[in-house]
Structures are given as structure tokens and as C-alpha cells.
Amino acid sequence: MPNLADIAEPFPGQLVAQVGVATMPVPWACHNATLAWLYHAEFGRAVTGLEFGSFFLGAQAIMGEMAKEGMTLAAPSGGGQIFVPAGTVLIFVRDGGAKHSCVMKANNLIVGYNQQGWLAGKGGDHSFSMHSTKEIRWQGGGSVLGSADQVCSLVAVPEAVARRKVREVVTRAAAPVAVGGVGG
Structure with missing residues (x-):
């Protein structure tokens, strides 16, 4: 299977999610993009609109659960770069909720969508950007400033853990729902 750091690139177009008979464009916000990349890395192909609508409509909650399995980072001495492996998912967490997510590429570069205000460099609203960990x-x-100067913790989730979490979400969503039951 491909690794997450290689998959985390700009999307070629708009994904349209299907929920029942309704369709809706998926905004390439941070969590949506991170989950779509993780799906591609784990299953070897891009997520479809039907799959996205079935698995990832609760993207913020999924990322919050994923953050619980990561490690909170501390500021590097001298304000330098952080050194975490390529493919690590970075999640900005405040009050237990995932506020922003992005992916580590090689050479201490962070990529993601909707990164405006989360990092010192310029990031676009619903567009792809790449930044140095500096x-x-x-x-x-362990505190970092996020968008609108929210004070957050920065959590690193190893790629293998993040991929496992995505597989669990997909498996749970795809499992048949039991109908009836004892005494029903």
C-alpha cells in the first residue's frame, strides 16, 4: 500500500459525497482531506463520494478520537523544527476536540488543507498548502497558537495508528446493523 506522505498531495477535483439520494460537495477542509488521504493510503485507492458520505461525515469527531491515540508534542528547544516521521498525522487539539489536522511530508514539511491561521506562513481557505515545521x-x-489565536496542544499520531483508526471507522460503518433482538 502507498504511504501517507506520498498520498498527501493536492486533490485534482471536487469530491461529491452521496448520502442516500442527496449529493453534496465535500469542502476540502483539513479533517476531510486528512481522512481522504488516510483512506487512500490504507485501501490503495481514492475514497469515492458514496464512501465518504458513509464513513467520514463526522470528520471532526473521528479526528478527536484519533488524537487520543497520539502523543502530545513539546516545543523544540530554541523554537526549531519538530522531527517526526513522514506520514505522521498532526492534530491541533483544544478542550479535547480536534481543531485542525495535517500530514508530515519528508524534510519537515507539513501539508494540508484550510491551514490559514494555523501556521505562521500563508495558507489558503479550503485550499492546499505546504509549510515548514518552523x-x-x-x-x-506543549502549547501552540492555532487559528484565531486558539491555544491548542499539538498531537502527533503515527501513520500506522491513524491508518488503523480509519480502517476501524470504515469497518464499523460497513458492518450490517442488527434488526430486532431478544424480546423484540
């Missing part, structure tokens, strides 16, 4: 706005200890 652009993380450390506040001391």
Missing part, C-alpha cells in the same frame, strides 16, 4: 507557533511547553 511555522508552528509555539507558545511554550
